[in-house]
Amino acid sequence: MKKFYIYTLGCKVNNCDSNKIANVLASFGFIISSSEEADIIIINSCAVTAESVRKTRQNINKFKKVNKNCFLILTGCAIIFKQFLDNKNIDLICDKKNLINKIRQKFEIFAQNKEINFINSNDRTRAFIKIEDGCENFCSYCIIPFVRGKIKSKNLEEIDIECNKLFDFGFKEFVLTGINLGKYGQDLNLDLIDAIKIARKYCKRIRLSSLEPDILNKKFIDNLCLFDEICPSFHLSLQSGSDRILKLMNRKYNVNFYLELISYIKNKFENATFSTDIIIGYPGETDEDFENTLKIIKKVGFIKVNIFPFSPRPLTKSYSLNQINLKLKKYRVKKAIEVSELISKKVISCFIGKSFEVLFESKEKNNIFSGYSRNYIKIKYKSEENLCGKIKKVIFLPEFT
Ligand code: SF4
Numbered sequence: 460m461k462k463f464y465i466y467t468l469g470c471k472v473n474n475c476d477s478n479k480i481a482n483v484l485a486s487f488g489f490i491i492s493s494s495e496e497a498d499i500i501i502i503n504s505c506a507v508t509a510e511s512v513r514k515t516r517q518n519i520n521k522f523k524k525v526n527k528n529c530f531l532i533l534t535g536c537a538i539i540f541k542q543f544l545d546n547k548n549i550d551l552i553c554d555k556k557n558l559i560n561k562i563r564q565k566f567e568i569f570a571q572n573k574e575i576n577f578i579n580s581n582d583r584t585r586a587f588i589k590i591e592d593g594c595e596n597f598c599s600y601c602i603i604p605f606v607r608g609k610i611k612s613k614n615l616e617e618i619d620i621e622c623n624k625l626f627d628f629g630f631k632e633f634v635l636t637g638i639n640l641g642k643y644g645q646d647l648n649l650d651l652i653d654a655i656k657i658a659r660k661y662c663k664r665i666r667l668s669s670l671e672p673d674i675l676n677k678k679f680i681d682n683l684c685l686f687d688e689i690c691p692s693f694h695l696s697l698q699s700g701s702d703r704i705l706k707l708m709n710r711k712y713n714v715n716f717y718l719e720l721i722s723y724i725k726n727k728f729e730n731a732t733f734s735t736d737i738i739i740g741y742p743g744e745t746d747e748d749f750e751n752t753l754k755i756i757k758k759v760g761f762i763k764v765n766i767f768p769f770s771p772r773p774l775t776k777s778y779s780l781n782q783i784n785l786k787l788k789k790y791r792v793k794k795a796i797e798v799s800e801l802i803s804k805k806v807i808s809c810f811i812g813k814s815f816e817v818l819f820e821s822k823e824k825n826n827i828f829s830g831y832s833r834n835y836i837k838i839k840y841k842s843e844e845n846l847c848g849k850i851k852k853v854i855f856l857p858e859f860t
Contacts, residue, residue, distance in 0.1 A: 461566055462492035466518055469505025471636045471668050475589035476555055477503045483559050487568050494522050500529045504537035506602050509770040512537050523548035534558050536606040584820045584848050586630040590618055590654050591637025599709045599776035603638060612644050618657045626661035631818050631850060633658050634666040641674030652682050659688040669694040673711035675720055684727040691728035692835035697735040700755035701748035704741050721759050732834045734763035739795050740788035741769045742780035749791050756799050760806040764799035768792045810836055811857050819846035
């Protein structure tokens with residue numbers, strides 16, 4: 460039997476794609492193994508930052524060095540770059556649509572596949588369900604619309620079948636994911652609420668992976684809060700706290716709109732928490748723009764901020780713009796990380812002493828178990844009972860922050 464290993468870079472959607480590839484390969488009798496023992500190594504790449512493309516290149520060479528007989532396949536967003544075409548360590552470059560067929564041809568797998576088993580993350584606690592792919596927003600820094608194309612949504616029947624199977628396999632939490640999740644259904648005359656209605660038939664904890672602020676409005680939030688299953692942790696990409704920079708980025712909202720959204724959600728969802736993505740050092744970012752970004756980080760009180768130093772991506776509008784001074788960008792990144800970590804600690808400490816329903820995922824030393832509350836606070840709890848995979852109401856204790 461052939462063995463395979465998948466290395467995934469990038470976003471939750473890429474992780475979902477990798478799970479799906481693994482499930483299909485397993486259903487054809489392939490076995491998951493380590494990278495050293497694998498007959499096939501698949502690198503599911505990311506092109507969002509220059510760093511992710513560098514890591515892709517580094518891992519191609521690393522895997523082939525330790526396992527020179529493997530059949531190494533490059534798939535994912537970075538396949539558009541010419542630099543990989545003449546890399547001798549790659550045996551096949553292929554998009555995800557044709558990947559399985561190519562593998563079947565190469566390894567002469569002609570049998571029909573068996574029932575798909577869900578190889579998913581976190582020991583059947585949290586399942587990621589990709590319901591949408593593609594984006595048509597064309598933010599001026601982002602390569603995604605060029606590599607993933609137009610919005611493509613899963614139909615409700617497919618979502619129903621997937622949710623039903625994940626429920627049968629015992630998953631306790633579903634995370635609905637997509638590249639531009641809020642646009643789910645626009646190609647099918649549906650919307651995200653339709654998908655949530657399906658998922659809630661099978662699961663009591665539903666998270667939405669990441670939402671673009673421009674699609675949110677009061678009506679959508681009013682509808683969302685009718686569902687008890689929706690976990691009150693929201694990842695709303697801000698990208699900059701300066702209206703001027705948002706406009707240059709071709710983002711379709713301004714800071715006031717964003718802040719009003721946050722306060723509306725806070726009023727509707729008890730204990731709601733927020734996370735975001737921010738790009739530091741966009742071309743033309745002034746000290747004032749940067750200070751405005753720090754102000755918003757403090758004002759919202761995010762529990763997690765993913766800080767990305769701007770990196771010019773080919774094909775995008777901002778590719779050829781003059782970059783800001785590298786030393787200044789590094790300084791701002793460091794400062795933004797410091798501020799957001801401080802704020803996060805402050806916000807999380809406000810929840811100490813409160814009681815939360817936690818889905819425990821892993822065991823640490825001395826019978827300490829850790830998991831996440833519905834509002835995505837990491838909570839630890841000491842117990843003689845094995846809590847992995849269980850939901851339990853516990854108090855968030857200060858010694859475990
Ligand atoms: S919304 Fe903007 S940043 Fe997000 S994937 Fe689409 S183009 Fe990229």
